[in-house]
Amino acid sequence: MAFPTPATDRLDQLLVALRQFTRERSWEQFHDPKNLSMLLASEVGELLQLFRWVRNDESDVFAADPDNRRRIEEELADCAIGVLLLADRLGIDLAAAVRSKIELNRAKYPSPGAKEE
Numbered sequence: 001m002a003f004p005t006p007a008t009d010r011l012d013q014l015l016v017a018l019r020q021f022t023r024e025r026s027w028e029q030f031h032d033p034k035n036l037s038m039l040l041a042s043e044v045g046e047l048l049q050l051f052r053w054v055r056n057d058e059s060d061v062f063a064a065d066p067d068n069r070r071r072i073e074e075e076l077a078d079c080a081i082g083v084l085l086l087a088d089r090l091g092i093d094l095a096a097a098v099r100s101k102i103e104l105n106r107a108k109y110p111s112p113g114a115k116e117e
Helices: 006-024 033-051 056-064 066-090 094-108
Strands: none
Touching (some): 056 066
């Protein structure tokens, strides 16, 4: 399956902005793989905290509320920043890794309507 490239271009633009932001603050010294992994875990925890006591059948309504949505967007952005910084530090092409994982999952979990030939 072919994937469009504009998303990759946007990821590259985000990485450039993140690199500049961290360089301006001399934060690169703290961005080793262990610290970035911990950053990612803590930010995912903050996202989970927003949904902690929300019932499953109410989570879409909760997320649609403007105040909740703003907080969810902020935490989700923090998670994405952590992922991008870690992938960048490790030299992983995140878009390529995601495409590869989709293909692995496609083979591992075929759709119910798929037929073997």
